[in-house]
Amino acid sequence: KILHTTQPIDVDRLLVVTFTNAAAAEMRQRIGEALERALEKEPHSLHLRRQLSLLQKASISTIHSFCLDVIRKYYYVIGIDPVFRIADEGEMALVKEEVLEALFEQYYAENDEAFLAVVDRYTSDRTDADLQTLILRLYEFSRSHPNPSGWLQQIVHMYDVEEGARIDDLPYAHYLFQAVDLALEAAEYRLAQALQKTKEPGGPAYLYDTLASDEQVIAKLKEARHESWQKLHEAMKNVSFATAKRKPKDGAYDEQLVEDVKKL
Incomplete structure (x- = not known):
């Protein structure tokens, strides 16, 4: 133009x-x-x-x-002061904390049942600092969306479920399963790499049995994950990984391969 x-x-x-x-x-x-x-x-x-x-x-x-x-x-x-200025990050953090403290005091004074139920679920007996941190994190994350209020309302609806509903059927279960799948796949991939290195010349063969055992544990967790959240929960409670064997003193091992397996 x-x-x-x-x-x-x-x-x-x-x-x-x-x-x-x-x-x-x-x-x-x-x-x-x-x-x-x-x-x-x-x-x-x-x-x-x-x-x-x-x-x-x-x-x-x-x-x-x-x-x-x-x-x-x-x-x-x-209608604002013409000599206004932009607050720095430190000042903004203090303002947010002050506003949150005042809001909490107001709800405590009103003995708001819904608020007290949230406090009971997300705080310890001594302080509500964890809940305040959670609220601030939600606020900051919402600001990355074009419609912060709409996004917050949307995630509230995700928790609006019927009493007695299974975790597997909850709207947010998909994200939980996604995170679990990624973690298990990453563990499976690393174990496969580590096992391969134990077979290489000079590799730490003494760790093969331990790693193979761990691989079976991951396989069982994946199997439980595909059955139900309850099955996965039970499997996780009973999970037990084998103790790695010490490196034999009389063995000739490639130290780089040993270190690579440890990192994996």
């Missing part, structure tokens, strides 16, 4: 927003370089020379910087 031959637009009439300061700086540089190349072809163009002079005033910034600029210009419309 800036280089349009019949209806060019001044660069300071455009709004260009990016996600990072680095991207904004790169965009400004690229536009400047394009203007300079065009000026080399048309050295007498007043329009191109004007664009180069306007480039430094152009609205090329991050979304946050643009929003801040709008607020500074129109502070009187939203």
Whole structure:
């Protein structure tokens, strides 16, 4: 649009927003370089020379910087102090803690049953710090979504289930199973690698039986996982891994292979 031959637009009439300061700086540089190349072809163009002079005033910034600029210009419309400033991370953390403390005190004073039930479930006998930490983590995570309130409401519905429902049938069970599957697959993969190294020349063969036993444990856990959450829970309670044997003093082993197996 800036280089349009019949209806060019001044660069300071455009709004260009990016996600990072680095991207904004790169965009400004690229536009400047394009203007300079065009000026080399048309050295007498007043329009191109004007664009180069306007480039430094152009609205090329991050979304946050643009929003801040709008607020500074129109502070009187939203009724805020014209000399406001952006709080740093430390100040924001203190403000969040103060607000949360005040909110907790209010609910304690009101003897809110729903709130007390949450406190009873997610705190220890001595402090509610764990619950406050959980709330702050949820808040921060929600801010990464386009609609934070909508996302929070959505995850609340995930826990709205009938009494007596099996864990396997709960909406969030899919995510639990996904995490378990990834962990078991990772363990299975590492054990397979370790077992292979015990068979190599100079490998720690004395660890083969222990690793093979562990591999069987993982296989049983995977089998229980595919039956039900209850079966997996019972299997996990009774899980027992074999104790690794000590390296024989009279054996000639490749120390690098021994170390590789230990890391796996």
